[in-house]
Amino acid sequence: MAEEEEAVSEAAFSLQNITITDEIKDDYHYEEVSADDDISLHEDDEDLSKALQTVQEQTKDAQVLALQSVLTSGKSVAEIPQAMDDFFCNFLVRLGMSRTLDCFQTEWYELIERGLITVEDAGLVPDVYTRNQQLETENLSLKKDLEAYKQSVTKTEEALQKMQRERDFHRMHHNRVVQEKNRLISDMKRLKAHYASYEPVLKQLSEKYQNSLTQKMLTSLERDKAMGQVTGLQAALESLESGYTKQIPETKVGHDCTRKKRFEGPTQKALREARQQKFLVASSSCDADEDAEKKMGRRDLKDSEFPVDAEGAPDLEQAKEHPQPLKPGQYQLSSILKVHDFAVGCLALHPRKKIVLSGGDDRLWKTWGFPDGNILLTGEGHTDYLSGCCFRPSGTQLVTSSGDTTVRLWDLSRRGCILTLRGHCRAVRACCWHSCGDFVASASADGTSKIWDVNSERCRYTLRGHEDSVNSIEFLPFSSTVLTSSADKTLSLWDVRTGLRVYTFQGHVHPCNHATFNKKGAERPHVDNLPDKHGVLGDTIASCDSSGVMKLWDMRKLLPILSIDAGPHPANQVSFHRSGGLVALASSEGSVKVLCLAVGQLSILRGPGVEVRCVRFHSQEHLLSAGADGRVCVWTWAQ
Template sequence: ANRKMNKLELLDETGIVDSDDDFAYEEVDIDDADPEEVDEDEDLESALMRVRQQTAAEQEARQIQPAVGKRPELIDDFIRNFLLKMKMTKTLDSFQTEWYEKATSGQLTPEDVGVVADVYQRNQELDNQIKALRAELDKAKEIAHKARSTWDKFRKERDFHRMNHRRVVQEKSKLVTDLRRLRAHLATYEPTLKGLESKYEVAMKEKAMAKIQSDRLTLRVETLENQLRQATLAAGGARPGATAEPSGQTVTGKGEAAAAEGSKTKVAKGSKGATSAAPPASTLDASLLAFQDRENPYLSLSLEPQRADRYEMRKTYKAHMAAISALALHPKKSVVATASDDSTWKMWSVPGGELILTGEGHKSWVSGIDFHPRAANLATSSGDATVKVWDFAKSKCVATLSDHAQAVWGVAYHDGGDFLASCSMDHTAKLWDLVRSKCRTTLRGHVDSVNAVVFQPFSNNLCTCSGDKTVSLWDARTGLCIQTLYGHLNACNHVAFTLRGDAIASTDADGGVRIWDVRMVQERLQLKAGPHAANKVAFDRSGTILAVASDDHSIKIFSTADGELLNRLEGHEEAVQAVVFDSNAKLLLSSGSDNTFRI
């Protein structure tokens, strides 16, 4: 390169003009050229070429190559290429002719002239569609299954409600029929009721007149007695020897003496104006003598209460085939009587548990039982609306009292032994004269079932409790209600007196227990033995301990001083129906719906 530059400079200096016309060309052989000069030029060019190639390669590496995509073929091009490849020219001509005819006539849709789909891609798309359709199918099946279960549920509910509707319609028609029958039956009784009302009014008038006449006759008899006494004294003063006359000159009416027992009705034998007799025996009721004032021996006694925490279950006896609803202790011996829903009553020795007697005769469950105060007999009440009196000496039922209209819940003897009280579902309590075996009086006032009755110890008062949530005190002599105690919020189940007779305990279906002061006629204490029903209640002999039989299979023992829960006795498998303390307060007996009584 340097040599060439030198030659150019030399030509410029010499003034040689470059002209094609005057220039003399001479042929130079390649072989005569300098080999070193040729090699140097070739090395330079090859180096430049290599540099250019490297630069171009780097630029190509830096540049992002565009993605090469295959343009999909049309369907008709694909078929043409395939036929050309297979050299099926005749088929190709036929295809092209028919294809263009259909294309020009518009028989081909855009889907028909579209591109040829990629088989793998198409398979993938179809697979995805299949999966999506299967998922939708599963969801549809699940929804259908739920809909079917819901439909089955609705169908069952529809059938249930339809059946209930039919039953209600049948019951309604039956009730309508019964109502019509009762109305017709009532219409037949209306004349009878009117006749009875008129007879009752006439009887009351006659009773009032008879009472007035009786008072008048009594006054007349007293006047005659005084006159006779004065005449006798006057005759004795005139004739002293008259005192030696036999007493047969004066006669005491045997009938009147037997009925009135010492009424001192005397009539002079020769007196014409004194021939009127005393009132008949029926008007001077001898049973009034049983209701005399008497002293309660427990008022002056101070009895020690039993330790409530020492009570524990010692023995269990399966006494009946059904629930035992009532217990009664013998007043003199260690014997207990049980009344059961299997229509029987039984007597057992305590604590041996030996069966002594079994009584059968009631047609329904036996609800109440009580011993005679002198232990001569025993009375039971039943769901067959009767009260039966059983004699131990004769070993049979000696009286059946059936004046109640519905089931009888309980019985209680008066401490005199001649009277028996009973309570019934017919909203009444009755007082029975056992000497005459008839109802002496009916206590009316409750507006619901009378569930329990008990006499106040050594008095003429008795107490009842009712489903109308009230407790009532009655005078047995007049049959009138003395006082009604309010406070219970549900039906009263049982009522009990202390031995002193100064307090009453009552229970209700909510488990509430209330203690009432008889003298103050007000609530003394309120106990909560719920939420289950409290069925029976019993005081111990001291009156300071109270046992409550509950529906929750337990017996709760409370202090009547402050209402503290002293003990809870558990052991019964079902509801406890009755509880009672023995006379010594050493034993506590209970019975329940599990067919057992426990000590």
């Protein structure tokens, strides 16, 4: 370390030594001072303050030299940059400017002593080679940037050209599409005009076809009736000729729905053969499990016979009361019954007693007395909400459907589930019991409906055809026809004897939530031992959709009769009064809307204000509505 300090001090001293040649001449005269005099001067005049100042100056010079050695470490002497003051001193020495040199040194060191300038502020004089290297480095960097900019410009030009080509292609394609669209519009206008010219002819032909079909049906019925009378007369004549009286069997309408043997006319025979042919074609198109259900040769011995439309009897309890048109008045809220803890999803009436069945989101079904609301029975077993319920016509059993994809049969005397029907792959939305008590129908969110045989405990048919969830299902009383409503905005009529769709009603623009038949005419009389197929029973269908629109359909003409917009809130269920003159609608806005068909007036019944899930007419003068709060409102007709 001492050697380094000596080298630094020598370097500093060599920088301060200035040799003045004899060639330099100025007006200043130098006096020679002997070494002895200098030493004696220092020895005589030296004091403590000057000694301290000298030490400080040497310390600062050592720091400056140390800084220069750090900056120039690792480099040769030729590569060490010069300090700013050395550069000026050497420059002035080379030019022989001695007086300027003296002035510069005087001012320079005076500023340093005062602290107005430091060595760090002065810096170093860059070497020409170092500067050239810096400039070359900058030059290379600028060249690289220039190359990068050139590449970016090239890529941008290529992308622009590609986008221009794509723009031209899409513009050409757009022009072609516009031309095709204009051509299609002109073709559609031409076809509409052409169709409009044929529409009167088609309408006339359709009317002629309907008239001829009706005439043919009447003729066939009269012929069958005449042939039946001829057969009866022949049998009576044979009995008289044989010497004894033979009683001719008389066909009467009974409560059972089994098929009875009777004379079959040519028309009925042709219809039967056509149905069998249609049945065979449908069976061949079904999958393996459905083939096992539908093939006649593999029927179960316990299978029930499907009912015939011409047979069947009205419900005995309904026949006791003859529904009459209600006198002018309106429904008023008489009581509110707390039945379930959660929303009530379905209501059903006992066929003979004043008992009401309800199912709710609490996974329970309950039977309770009307009008007091006392709970009689409670059933549990479903693992999800109850969506539908219905009593068996005998009143001893009931069926329920649930969101757990099952349909369950319950025996009221055993107070338990006696049969669980599984086959749907999604939630079951509704269920109903046929008037003969041998069949149960179910509708599911998987887009299918099923006809279950209670006696053989299996699915007889799966009704496929709807494109979305089937939300309701109902049998036409005393017939083999079933009605379904679906979220695909249609209603469908099905023949349960073949499992085929007979007709589809189209007219709703929103998903259908419920559909039902009117019950008027359940006590229709007998006419010539042949019930009237075209009587009042089930001649009208009421349906509702998710936008609150309610529609009435003519069952015989298969045409819409009336459309009422009771929205915009969804309509959940519709119900006919037994007189057929009133239709009740359960609305999600928290009200029940009643339509009087005689005057076309729609009245609104407001209760607790919660969503109304289901509605049902009870007896002649009462109306039941159940809501999302688990309560049932009882409405009474007041004149």
